[in-house]
Amino acid sequence: MSSYAGDISPRDTWDKLQSDPEARLIDVRTQAEWQYVGLPDLSALEKQPVLVSWQVFPTMARNEAFAQQLAAQGIDKDTPLLFLCRSGVRSKAAAELMTSLGYSQCWNISDGFEGPLDDSRHRGDQAGWKAQALPWLQG
16 A cells, blocks of 8 residues: 555646636645745645645755644645655655545655656746646746
């Protein structure tokens, strides 16, 4: 048995958010990333991403209050939760944690918002939310 519901592509995430009114995108990146790198724009779906950092900037220590902060958003334990980070590592950890706490539908968005580094050590062109040309806003 998997420790969370599984991985889902950015495109399939968009489709799930569109087709399931209960589905929520949980962006676990830092405030600095939200502000300077960008955020998924869910306005066409009449939704907003839920912003709860997995790590605390600038130390990048794990946010020990993550589960409590997410629970404080009033999200039911059966709500489909789609976790997003930069490249899929933090979001996988968040999906695993919340599954262990009884949330039944925790998905990791594979390749995250920016995806892996390319040969020039840049992100955002090969895979992830941006590379899939899904709506996003910067600043």
